[in-house]
Amino acid sequence: MDEISDITLWDEIAWNGISFRKPSCWEIATIGRNYLMLGTRADPRMEINWGNPSKTASHLHSLKQLQATKRSFGRRKQGLSVDAWDPPQSWLHALPNHKVSGFSWKYPAGNALVVSCSSCNRASLFQFYQSSSEAPGHFQTIISKLLSTFRDHSENNCQQWAVFDIHATLPAALQIKSYQFSPGFMAMDFITKGLQISLYRWSPASVLLAGKKLSEFAGSLPFYPGSISETRQDADRMEWEKSPSSSLLKRLAAFLSAGFSHHRFLIRHVHEANRILAVRSESRQPMDSNLFDQIVADYETAAS
Amino acid sequence: MKPPHLSRTDALGCIPVRNPLVLENRLDSGEMLLSYPETIRPWFAGILRKMKKESELRRLRKLQLDILGAGVWDLVDGESTVMEIIDSFAGLHQLYHKEAEVSVIQFLRELGRRGIVGMKQVSG
Numbered sequence: 001m002d003e004i005s006d007i008t009l010w011d012e013i014a015w016n017g018i019s020f021r022k023p024s025c026w027e028i029a030t031i032g033r034n035y036l037m038l039g040t041r042a043d044p045r046m047e048i049n050w051g052n053p054s055k056t057a058s059h060l061h062s063l064k065q066l067q068a069t070k071r072s073f074g075r076r077k078q079g080l081s082v083d084a085w086d087p088p089q090s091w092l093h094a095l096p097n098h099k100v101s102g103f104s105w106k107y108p109a110g111n112a113l114v115v116s117c118s119s120c121n122r123a124s125l126f127q128f129y130q131s132s133s134e135a136p137g138h139f140q141t142i143i144s145k146l147l148s149t150f151r152d153h154s155e156n157n158c159q160q161w162a163v164f165d166i167h168a169t170l171p172a173a174l175q176i177k178s179y180q181f182s183p184g185f186m187a188m189d190f191i192t193k194g195l196q197i198s199l200y201r202w203s204p205a206s207v208l209l210a211g212k213k214l215s216e217f218a219g220s221l222p223f224y225p226g227s228i229s230e231t232r233q234d235a236d237r238m239e240w241e242k243s244p245s246s247s248l249l250k251r252l253a254a255f256l257s258a259g260f261s262h263h264r265f266l267i268r269h270v271h272e273a274n275r276i277l278a279v280r281s282e283s284r285q286p287m288d289s290n291l292f293d294q295i296v297a298d299y300e301t302a303a304s
Numbered sequence: 305m306k307p308p309h310l311s312r313t314d315a316l317g318c319i320p321v322r323n324p325l326v327l328e329n330r331l332d333s334g335e336m337l338l339s340y341p342e343t344i345r346p347w348f349a350g351i352l353r354k355m356k357k358e359s360e361l362r363r364l365r366k367l368q369l370d371i372l373g374a375g376v377w378d379l380v381d382g383e384s385t386v387m388e389i390i391d392s393f394a395g396l397h398q399l400y401h402k403e404a405e406v407s408v409i410q411f412l413r414e415l416g417r418r419g420i421v422g423m424k425q426v427s428g
Contacts, residue, residue, distance in 0.1 A: 027402050041387070042313045165400045183399075183407035204397035207371055210334075274398040 010145075011302075012167075013038075014160035016176055018050050018124065021149040023142060028163060031181065043131055046146075050124040053117075053153060087113055088140050094147035113147075120153040161188070165273075166201050169298040171291070194285060196260060199299055200278040205269055208276065214238055218267050223280065225263065236269040243286065262286050266296050275301045310425070316387040319424040320380045320412055326420050327364075328377070336374035339364045343419040367418065372397070376411050380421060386412065 009024040016033060026045050030037040037047045085104035091113070092100055099116040113126040126147075130139045154160070154172055161168040166186060174190035174197055186201040202208055209217055218224060218238050231240045242263040260282035267278040279296050281287045310318075329337040342363045344352070369377055375396060379389045386409070394404035415421040 041316065042311075164402065183403045183410075203399060203403070204372075206397065210371070 012149075012160075012162050014162040014167075017053070017122070017152060017159070018048070019149075019151045019160055019162070020146055022146055031163065031179075033176065044129050045131075046129065047127045048124060050152065051122060053120040053122040085111055087111070088144070090140060090144040091147055094144045095150065115150070115152075117152045122152045124150075124152060165275075165302045166199070166277075167298075167300045167302065168199055168295070170197065170295060195281065195283045195287065197295060198280040198282075200267075200276075200280070201301060202276040204274045205271075205276045206274055209269065214267065214269050214276070217276070218265075218278075223263075223265075236271070237266070238268075239266040240264070260284055264292055266292075270301055273301045277301060314425070316390075317385050317426050319382065319385050319426060320389070320415075320421045321382050321424050322380055323420055323422065330374070331368075334371045334374065336369040336377055338367045338369065338377070338420060340367065340418060340420050341365075365418070367420070372407070373411060376408055380412075385426065386423075 010021045011024045012019060012021050013028070013036070015031070015036060022038060025040050026038040027040075028036060029039040029044060034051065035047070035049050037044055039045050082103050082105050085102040087100060087102040095115060097118050099118065101114045102111060103114075104111045111128055113128075114123060115126065116123045128139075128143055130136065157172050158169050159172045159174070161170065164181060164186065168188075170190060171192070173192040174195070175192065177189040177191040177196070179188045180186065184203060188199045190197045190199075214236060215233055215238050225240070225242045231238070233239065244261045262281075262283045262285065264281045264287060265278065266280075267276065269276055277299060279292070279299055281292055281295075323340060325341050327339040329339070331337060342365045376389065376393055379392050384392070389412075390401070390405045390408045393399065393408050394401050397404075399407075412421060416423065
C-alpha cells in the first residue's frame with residue numbers, strides 16, 4: 001500500500017497551542033514557533049500557521065485577520081489571484097465551533113482555510129496540497145477527519161506537546177522559549193515566571209551508552225553541576241538536585257539574584273525505545289515536587 | 305553542464321555506489337577508517353603535471369567514520385537505494401524516520417563531496 005492510500009495509521013501532533021490527528025505517513029518537514037509543514041516522503045501535504053488567542057476578538061477582527069492573510073498570501077505567491085472558495089460541507093461539519101472561510105488560487109492550484117475559534121478567537125490558516133494521483137473524494141475524507149480532531153485551545157490547565165516521537169504534558173502557563181530538533185538530539189525549553197523546564201531526548205542510546213554508564217553520560221552534559229546537594233540513581237535512572245546552601249547569607253544572595261538558584265534534573269534510559277530522556281527544572285523557589293514528578297511521568301517517547 | 309533536475313522521489317530512489325579506489329580499515333572500536341584518493345580539480349591537476357608532481361595526483365586522504373557512519377557505509381552495497389538505506393538505518397537503531405533521513409542524507413552528501421561515493425540514478 002502506498003503512502004497516499006495508507007491512512008489507516010494516524011497519530012497526534014500537538015505544538016504550541018494547537019493539536020490534531022494526522023496520517024502517520026505525514027511527517028513534520030518544517031517546524032516553526034507557529035508554523036508546521038507536513039509531508040510524505042515524496043510531497044508536501046499541508047501547512048498550518050496560527051496566531052495567538054485573543055480575548056477581545058470579534059467577528060470583525062476575524063474578518064480583518066482573514067483579509068490580512070489573503071493580502072499576505074497574495075504577496076508571497078506573486079502573480080496568483082486569490083479567490084473566495086466554498087470548502088466542502090464535510091470540512092465545515094468537522095469544525096462546528098469555528099468560523100471557517102476558504103479561498104483558492106491557481107497555477108499551481110491550491111485551497112486554503114482560515115479557521116477562527118469561537119471560544120478562544122485564535123485564527124489558523126490551513127493549506128492543503130492534493131497529490132495529482134489521489135482521488136478528490138479520498139483527499140476530502142482525510143482532511144475532514146483531520147479537521148474534526150483539530151483543537152486550538154486546551155480544555156483544562158494543561159498543554160499537550162507531541163512532535164516527532166516525543167510526547168509531553170505541561171502546565172499551560174509554560175510557554176515555549178526555544179527548541180532544537182537535530183538528528184540524535186532534541187531539546188525544548190519552556191518558561192513561566194520564576195520557572196524554566198527543559199526536555200531533552202537523545203538517540204540512539206545503544207551507541208551513546210556503548211561502554212558507558214548512564215551516570216557517566218549525565219556527567220558529560222554541559223549543565224552537570226560541580227557540586228550536587230542530592231543524587232539518587234540506579235542503572236537506568238539518575239536524578240540530582242542543587243539548591244542554595246543553608247547558610248543564611250547564601251540563601252539571601254540567591255533570593256536577590258535574578259538567576260535561577262534551584263536546579264533539578266532527572267535522566268532515564270528508555271531501553272525499549274533506545275532513547276535517553278531527561279527533564280531539567282530551574283527555578284527561583286524550590287519547584288513543587290509533585291509537579292516535577294508529573295512532568296517526568298508524562299514525558300514519553302514512542303519508538304518508531 | 306547543469307545537472308538534470310531530480311524530484312525528491314527520484315533522489316531518494318538513487319543508488320549510492322562506492323568508489324572502487326576507496327580502501328576501508330575496520331578498527332577494533334567498531335569505527336572505520338576510509339582512505340580515498342583526493343579529488344583534484346582538472347585545471348589544478350594540469351598544473352601539477354606540468355610541474356612534474358604527478359605523485360601529488362595520487363595522494364590519499366583519510367576519513368574516520370564513527371560507529372553510526374560505519375553502519376551506513378556497510379549499507380552502501382551498490383544495490384540499495386537511498387530510501388532503503390534510510391529505512392534499514394532507522395530500523396537498526398530504532399531511530400525516528402525523519403531523524404534517520406536527515407542524518408543519512410547529510411552523510412551521503414559528505415561522502416559524495418569527497419568522491420567516496422557516487423549516485424546511480426535508477427531509470428523507470
